Amino acid sequence: MRPVARHYAWQSEIWPDVLAGATVLLILIPQSMAYAELAGIPPHRGLYAAAIPPIFAAFFASSPWLQTGPVALTSLLTFGALSHRAPPGSDEYISLAALLALVVGASRVAIGLLRAGSVTYLMSHAVLRGFTLGAAILICSSQVPSLVGVVPEVSGVLPGALWTAGHPDQWNETAIGFAVMTAGFVFGGRRIHRLFPGLLIAVGLAVVFSQRLSYSGPTVGDIPSDFPAFSLQLPWSALPELILPGLVIALVGFADTASISQTFAERERRRWDPDREFVSQGVANLSSGLVGGFPVGGSFARSALNHLAGARSRWAGGFTGLGVLAVLPVTYLLAPLPKAVLGAAIVAAIWRLLAPGPLFELWRLSFPQAAIGTVTFLLTLALAPRIELAVVAGIGLSVAVHLWREREQSVESWSEGERLTLRPMGVMWFGSAPGFRRAIADELDLHPEARELVIDLSGLGRLDLSGALVLKAALAAARSRGITMRVERVPPQIRRIMCAVYPDLPGAEACQDPAPPDRSGVTSPPTESTESTERKEKPPCRSV
Numbered sequence: 145m146r147p148v149a150r151h152y153a154w155q156s157e158i159w160p161d162v163l164a165g166a167t168v169l170l171i172l173i174p175q176s177m178a179y180a181e182l183a184g185i186p187p188h189r190g191l192y193a194a195a196i197p198p199i200f201a202a203f204f205a206s207s208p209w210l211q212t213g214p215v216a217l218t219s220l221l222t223f224g225a226l227s228h229r230a231p232p233g234s235d236e237y238i239s240l241a242a243l244l245a246l247v248v249g250a251s252r253v254a255i256g257l258l259r260a261g262s263v264t265y266l267m268s269h270a271v272l273r274g275f276t277l278g279a280a281i282l283i284c285s286s287q288v289p290s291l292v293g294v295v296p297e298v299s300g301v302l303p304g305a306l307w308t309a310g311h312p313d314q315w316n317e318t319a320i321g322f323a324v325m326t327a328g329f330v331f332g333g334r335r336i337h338r339l340f341p342g343l344l345i346a347v348g349l350a351v352v353f354s355q356r357l358s359y360s361g362p363t364v365g366d367i368p369s370d371f372p373a374f375s376l377q378l379p380w381s382a383l384p385e386l387i388l389p390g391l392v393i394a395l396v397g398f399a400d401t402a403s404i405s406q407t408f409a410e411r412e413r414r415r416w417d418p419d420r421e422f423v424s425q426g427v428a429n430l431s432s433g434l435v436g437g438f439p440v441g442g443s444f445a446r447s448a449l450n451h452l453a454g455a456r457s458r459w460a461g462g463f464t465g466l467g468v469l470a471v472l473p474v475t476y477l478l479a480p481l482p483k484a485v486l487g488a489a490i491v492a493a494i495w496r497l498l499a500p501g502p503l504f505e506l507w508r509l510s511f512p513q514a515a516i517g518t519v520t521f522l523l524t525l526a527l528a529p530r531i532e533l534a535v536v537a538g539i540g541l542s543v544a545v546h547l548w549r550e551r552e553q554s555v556e557s558w559s560e561g562e563r564l565t566l567r568p569m570g571v572m573w574f575g576s577a578p579g580f581r582r583a584i585a586d587e588l589d590l591h592p593e594a595r596e597l598v599i600d601l602s603g604l605g606r607l608d609l610s611g612a613l614v615l616k617a618a619l620a621a622a623r624s625r626g627i628t629m630r631v632e633r634v635p636p637q638i639r640r641i642m643c644a645v646y647p648d649l650p651g652a653e654a655c656q657d658p659a660p661p662d663r664s665g666v667t668s669p670p671t672e673s674t675e676s677t678e679r680k681e682k683p684p685c686r687s688v
Contacts, residue, residue, distance in 0.1 A: 154493070158382030164455035168211055168446050170344045172464060173471065175446075175493065177364065177478070179214035182286060183222040183438050184232030185241055187364045187486070190214050191475060191633055192372040193437035195468035197428035202462030204424035206417040207405035211446035211461050212428045216494045217276070218397045218441045221317075224529035225389035229382070240386070241438040243378045247390030248439045252398065258424030260569035267399050271538035273502045274517035279522025279531060280497035281489060290487030292359035293319025301528050302350050312561045319361045319484040326488035338452055343489055347481060350667050356479040362483040372435035379629030392532040393439050394426075401425055401442035445493055503651030512545050553579040556603070557587050564594040569603040581618040588622065597622050601642070602633035612638075612645040637643070 172194050180190025194213045201212040222241060223232065230237040255263060285305035289296050290512075293316025296304040308315075326346040333342025354363065402418055409416035425441065432440050450460055503521060506514035518539035527534050553576040554569040564587060568580050588594060599619065607615075622629050634642055 147524045154549050156460075160454045161460040162463050164450050164453035164460040166467055167339060167453040167463045168450050168460075169467040169471075170341045170445060171449065172211075173211055173468065173475070173480075174347045174486065174489055175342055175443075176214045176468075179216060179219040179479075179488045180438070181483065181486055181489060182216060182283065183214070183219035183241065184227055184237060185222075185438050186233060186238070188475065189238065189241075189369045189437060190437050191367075191468060193432045193440050193473065195465050196300075196372060196435050196437065197432045197440045198461040198465030198468075200431040201424045201428035202458050202465075204420065204427055205458040205461065206420040207408060207447075208414070208460070209408045209447050209451040209455055210401065210405055210421070210442045210456050210458070211464060212425065212442055213440050213446070213464075214438070215397070215400070215441045215443050216283055216490060217279055217400065218393055218439050220279055220286070221389070221393045221396065221532060222438050223286075224531045225386065225393070227529050229385070237376075238436060239379050240382060242436050243382065244386050244390055244393070245433030245437055245439045246378070247383070247386050248394045248397070248662060249426045249431075250395035252422045252426030252429065254426075255394070256419045256424075256426060258362065259419045261402075261418035263395065266338050266544045267395060267535075267539065268513070268516065269278055270506055270513040270517035271535065271542055272399060273506065273521050274520030275524050275531075275535055275538060277495055277500060277503050278281045278521045278534070280494050280526050281525065282531065283494055284498065287487035287490050291320065291323045291491070292316060292361065293482070293484055293655075295362065302525070302597045316361045316484075318357065318359055319482060322484040323488040325586055326485045327492055330344050330489070330492040338449065343492075346488075347478070347485060350485045351481050353480060354482055359480070359482055364483065364486070366479055366480045367476045369476050370473075371469065371472060372437070374434045375436065376434070377434075388536070389532045390439075390547045392535050396532075396535055397439065397441035398422065398425060400444060404442050404444050404447045406449070409477060438672055512549070516541050516545060540584075547575060551575045551579065553577065553581060553583065555583045557583075559591050559594065562595040563598060564588070564591050564595055564596065565600055566597040567600040567603045571606045572611035572615070573606070574605055574614075575607045577611040577614035581612075581614055581621075584618045584622060588625070588627070595627060597627050597629045599629070599631045600633050601638065603632060604633060604635060605639040607641055609641060609645070612641050615642075616646045631637070653663065 176190035176194035177187035178190070180187050180193070183190075183205055198212045198423075201210075205212075221423060224230075225244060226237055226240050242621065255261060257488060282301050286301045288305040289308045292308060294308055294311070294314045297305045298304055298307045326343070329342035329346040332340075333340035333345075355357070398421075401421060405416050405418070405421055408414075428440055461560065503514075504518050505518050516538060518535055519541060523534035523537050524531050550571070550573070556567045557568060558565055566584060566587060568583075572580060584597070588597070597619075599615070619629050619631075631642075
């Protein structure tokens with residue numbers, strides 16, 4: 145009975161993941177080839193990036209549903225980072241793409257092992273919204289020539305799209321028909337059922353029609369049937385130039401991965417570890433670079449399909465990668481596939497990202513954040529293909545705006561006879577501490593009758609060293625004016641730094657450890673009568 149029970153358990157656990165992985169496989173093969181084209185890589189290299197990374201990611205992944213492989217945004221960032229360094233599609237370009245994947249992978253593994261996943265929060269919502277909209281426009285623009293079956297005579301994403309739009313006499317009607325057919329199957333299939341393999345059907349029909357019609361437009365071309373081989377023969381001398389774009393791809397690409405994993409974790413009430421996911425995505429990129437692939441990430445569409453298909457564990461992604469490996473020997477059959485089909489697949493995958501609503505909404509919510517998002521959006525278009533610089537500029541602008549808004553220290557004050565009390569609020573750091581010192585001087589000038597100054601630190605959430613030193617100097621200046629001074633209610637999180645800088649802090653009890661709790665380990669809250677008495681005795685305060 146035990147072997148039967150064990151066999152049944154194996155079947156009940158493994159088959160949902162196998163079926164889910166096979167379902168995702170149906171759209172991953174054409175998508176991976178399309179995203180390789182977007183990245184400037186030969187289409188068959190997209191199959192390598194779709195086969196090996198998901199297998200390695202499965203060993204470390206935290207989310208059971210995340211599907212790893214080529215994605216649109218990361219592919220566009222790859223093209224932007226490399227297109228000015230080597231001709232797209234050349235051997236040098238392919239080697240640089242593999243080296244870039246190693247940089248992305250090493251960055252993500254390091255971030256995960258250091259448990260520094262919170263670094264992704266440097267990508268504010270405003271930066272992400274502006275960059276995503278700009279990137280979506282660039283992605284669609286890059287596919288315009290493929291959709292109409294032409295090769296533009298100018299370089300650049302936006303110039304190529306404009307040149308194509310201005311030369312309708314060179315459009316290939318058959319290519320347009322292939323693109324329309326693909327879009328119809330993809331969007332129409334979604335209306336039938338989310339698991340409907342519309343893209344796979346479109347690819348199959350396009351291959352057959354391309355052969356029967358002797359299609360003369362751009363096609364995928366010969367696809368090697370070899371399995372990917374591990375290699376370290378890369379242009380290591382170019383490594384310093386790829387560190388910045390690699391870091392940008394590591395952070396920007398993981399923002400989508402984090403959103404996907406968090407969404408499904410909340411929906412299914414399952415824990416998710418971002419640091420562990422950083423490691424899994426890093427290992428996936430390392431493996432992609434070692435087999436001649438390019439940077440990869442988490443796909444929202446394929447992850448949603450994986451979840452809908454009934455995946456139960458992270459091994460579903462591994463089975464998807466194994467499936468790609470299994471079909472590599474017969475992918476040569478896709479050689480007649482028109483590139484118009486791949487272009488339509490890309491546009492269909494990111495169509496929803498073209499909505500400007502999220503960026504416009506920022507103008508209703510916050511003018512500074514809307515300005516950050518808009519500037520990031522415009523820089524993404526203006527700096528193309530170097531769009532990683534737009535991300536760096538957006539992050540820098542976000543930090544600058546934050547520091548500018550936090551430069552003033554919020555202070556509450558009230559007086560009782562000859563006693564003046566000041567309570568700084570929020571965070572006191574080296575940028576805002578001088579403002580608090582000015583507030584002390586201003587309040588003493590407004591209350592010449594004050595003979596006792598009390599600094600209530602209960603409203604501070606954090607105090608850095610510069611803030612503590614400035615506070616010490618301000619209190620010494622007040623004491624030199626003949627004013628009695630003391631500090632009260634020092635929070636535990638700033639007691640150590642405050643008492644280290646000012647060991648003779650007036651009000652000796654401030655630097656003493658709080659009284660230990662009673663045996664039950666529970667500190668009794670103040671009674672209602674006590675709270676009401678404190679409220680009655682405390683006079684109205686005002687903000688400085």
